[in-house]
Amino acid sequence: METITTDLLCIGAGLAGERVAVEAAARGFETICLSIVPPRRSHSSAAQGGMQASLGNCIKGEGDNPDVHFADTVKGSDWGCDQEVARLFAETAPIAVREMAHWGVPWNRVVPGKSTYFKAGKEFEKIELPEKEGLITARDFGGTAKWRTCYTSDGTGHTLLFTMDNEVVRLGVTVHDRVEAVRLIHDGETCMGAVARCLRTGALRVYLAKATLIATGGYGRLYRETTNAVINDGSGTILALDTGIVPLGNMEAVQFHPTGIVPTNILVTEGCRGDGGTLKDVNGERFMDKYEPAKQELASRDVVSRWMMHHIRQGLGVKSAYGDHLWLDIRHLGEHHIKTKLREVEEICNSFLGVDPITQMIPVRPAQHYSMGGVRTNKDGAAYGLKGLFAAGEAACWDMHGLNRLGGNSLAETIVAGKIVGEKIADFLEGYEVHFKSACIREAVKHHQEREDRLIRGKDGRENVFVLRTVMQDVLMDKVGIFRNGEDLQKAVDGLQIIYERTAKIGLRSSGVGANPELALALRFPGMARLALCVAAGALARTESRGCHAREDYPERNDRDWLKRTLATWKEGDSLPTLTYEPNSKVWELPPGDRGYGVCKIISSEDPVVCGIEKPLPDSIE
Amino acid sequence: MERALKFNIFRYNAMDPRSVPQMQTFYLDETDSMTLFIALNRIREEQDPSLQFDFCCRAGICGSCAMLINGRPDLACHTKTKDLPAEITLMPLPVFKLIGDLSVDTGTWFRAMNETVQSWIHTDRTFDPKATEERMSNEEAEAIYELERCIECGCCVAACGKANMRPDFMGAVAFNRIARFITDPRDKRTMKEYFDVVGTEEGIFGCLGLLGCEDICPKHLPLQDQLGMLRRKMGWTAVRHLFDGLLGKTA
Ligand SMILES: Cc1cc2nc3c(=O)[nH]c(=O)nc-3n(C[C@H](O)[C@H](O)[C@H](O)COP(=O)(O)OP(=O)(O)OC[C@H]3O[C@@H](n4cnc5c(N)ncnc54)[C@H](O)[C@@H]3O)c2cc1C
Ligand code: SF4
Ligand code: SF4
């Protein structure tokens, strides 16, 4: 078997994986990135809107600073985040944005003088200061007190990822694309790398590494309707869950984006609403101004998505062959604005819908969009439970997002966490030695090889993996979606358990030879079903409403009992995850309060530390 | 009226000793708003789960899904079946190494291209985390972005007569990338240094100028302008080179 040894193995070559790789490589450590697709095709490239950093250059961002950014992030998370991490993040984001400028990102810049903008459908005027000319500018995004979202037209993720990969090429970091990590190599205490499958040939390969990073992005494809790329099926998150040791944090925290187009669920950016686009119903009337008079269309995503579903349930959606939807109207922004600032949007509407957004409204509906949950790490990015294992980006639960992430904060997270975790990994690697135990390597390879052989021999049964996947996606979409309740969640858990049992009987209908797509899915799917169960079981157990997690039967945010993070592990042979909990934050710089948007019924915490009356105990006494 | 679509799809699995390159026919009923992304996934799920093809973003953003659609290179995910005749022939992109069926290895090709054109900002400045950013005009930023929009799909390379004849030909995508860095004031390379990269027969001087690339680019990059600009700039640099040589200077 081909065996490759390196200092750092980055599983994932999106923004987070590559940012970590760049840091480690610059410090002189040998680094290899794995990716399912060529790195520049990673889903980071699809982010359009922008990246938050409190530069405060544009006039509508005047007075912005990390304190304001921190407060917005904590409120956005509905006080579910780790405040130490949110603080670290907000402080580092401006540096990270400028560093990307240094590496070549063509950020849009401040143009001095008068210009107009739209907010909530009305036109306003602003005057940019001459002394700020040429500095990095920002646009408005939901849930923020200031204009803070730095952007390059509507291709921010694309320019960030191309620039990052340019750095990877410059530093000579090795990238093995079309390679899928399938199993971590560990002895219960230390991680030693991963077994991977070549998606060109189907051959297995062993990567031995002193440090291993999971930066594999989100798990949106567990849902039927998602804005995520087709490769975002959580295969990296599964690696951690399958250790039986490393916990996943807050898997029930799943964000829906208000504006996926109908029918294909391709995202049109929040920038549309940030720039003044409005949501309308079957009568061509706005409704967000009635539900949320202050923030209107720009309330945070969870709030806007819920009101949209609520409005559709009131019978005010537009009927179509693909179900009810609402309209996004950007016509009043004008041809010039749409053709320059929202070009991708125009292209998506034209090519995928045959709709011209300059003259027509866009059919939209909320779709799964972002996975707040993921591999639980400490603030250095080290995974709980296994030495030498790290995680960063959307795949991680670092936890600056809590139960809801703000738009623009996840591109920022990939770069900021990538930088910080990269530094910590480099520190970790200084002088670190690991013994690669041959028994552990053999056992990991054997485990995978046996699964492949069984599937190819087809002795287990005749279950069709494509059918199982469709059923699973329906269950999550319909029962663990935007509005949740105990009864549906229980049905979801029961249904998913049946699906999971049946994964043991998957049989291929094709030969499974070479880079066979059916075999690749059949290998991945049981893990996907386990992830789905983590999402559903976590949601059922969390008897409150917070951020994206909206329980109709528990409408209050319960700070008394639920200032907690769910930790899910999976013991071998079980058919359900084991759930435990930890306090979601040690530090309470910003005590829980009202977000200023969304319905807010709160059961208050009585903990003096949480309420800011007492300081937390220092770590050493705990 | 619902059409019955006939697909002729190239099949070959290099890892299977029994496989021979051939065309295979599939039939599908057309549905509303059907794209080739929807169609190919249905063929895989309902008819032949071994069918290999590449999609990632399915939104025309990532450049994964280029293939020959009735002979023309284009992104499969943004191609609506209603814009095609009822008989659709799908072939893998030429020039790139075949992986299987409709899937080709663009990753290796583009990594090599990025290395060849040294696709990064060349500067002697170091990053100062405490300093505010260097200023740049917004027009400059937009001009760079205009060329940065390339998604490395490979359509222009597949459509290029020269690249089909000469595997080492750099292709319009590489010329556009060089133009992107020439446009960027942060990149401190001299014309001579750019010339060393593209002023060759594999580079801009090998380009036939027939512009198959410009018409085909799914992101509508202004390739014609960039090729023209490069040819002029590199032409001048070549002439200067010659003069310097005659005068005994070392450039
Ligand atoms: C349509 C869309 C628009 C968005 N817009 C914005 C925005 O405007 N602003 C913002 O802040 N955020 C936005 N986001 C969110 C943001 O883009 C993502 O959260 C972020 O880019 C994730 O980056 P990442 O590096 O963590 O993961 P990704 O970019 O998804 O990269 C994952 C990498 O892991 C690899 N991989 C996965 N599994 C394996 C495996 N088993 N083995 C080997 N490799 C593997 C993949 O090939 C890939 O290279 C958007 C998201 C979507 C879906
Ligand atoms: S103009 Fe040049 S690069 Fe473009 S297709 Fe012709 S030979 Fe190729
Ligand atoms: S220039 Fe156009 S056709 Fe060529 S790779 Fe880039 S996006 Fe594709």
Ligand code: FES
């Ligand atoms: S799948 Fe990304 S461009 Fe077609």
